[in-house]
Amino acid sequence: MTQPVTPELRSWLVSQLAAGHSVAALRQSMRAAGWQDAASDAALADIERGVGSPTLPALPKQARPMPGPDLDGAPLYLDAGDRRVHVLHTVTHPRVVVFGDLLADDECEALVAAAAKRLARSLTVETQTGGETLNVDRTSDGMFFERGENELVARIEQRIAHLLRWPLTFGEGLQVLRYAPGAQYRPHYDYFDPAEPGTPTILRRGGQRVGTLVMYLQEPERGGATVFPDIGLEVAPKRGTAVFFSYERPDPGTRTLHGGAPVLAGEKWVATKWLREREFT
Ligand SMILES: O=C(O)CCC(=O)C(=O)O
């Protein structure tokens, strides 16, 4: 006999997910409350897919959990667990939020230093082997940290999970990019293009990307804004500041086209955190 999944249970699950609880934690609480795993899994799977079922009325579209800060009451500051973050600028469609003081200067410097070592090594390897094909759309150099790789990375990931109310385990590892003068990242979407043949394989690791946080670690002297051509927004790459945006479906209609404008002088460093629909493994 399968237990019925009531609309109340469903909305409770949605709110718990939105509050940042992991699917694993919810499954455990449901088991403790006497739910059969099959019933929990069915409810969670339906919510993750954002669809209804015969026993489960479909949720209104806006109820699908998405990452994002709690802007109720138009706060000027947000509690990110271990840090008070400034709300500098918001856009509703697409959802864009610019945060000030998300990272301390010494955190930015330490991330750059740790990434620089790895970047230097990977550049050497590439020169020796002939390297990967040059991507003309992105002329920056990049590396990835493992999730929770060191104390600093773990602390920043925890802060982001708190601020954006999205489980830490749904995030990809932090990516660090360095833009030398002249380097840029042409406008693109961060979601995986459903029309690309490789996309189904990529999606097995945690579903689509649904949100992006670009954190500025080192500011160039000129240039290097993060630009959103569809909405005429340019975010200055100020150290410690970050821009967040989300996209509830992999579609240009989300107006999340964005890029890194060419750096005109100096060096720009950013760290990007991409958020997936589900646990990223
Ligand atoms: O460097 C920037 O301003 C944008 C970076 C970006 O779009 C990305 O990492 O996906």
Ligand SMILES: [Fe+2]
């Ligand atoms: Fe991007």
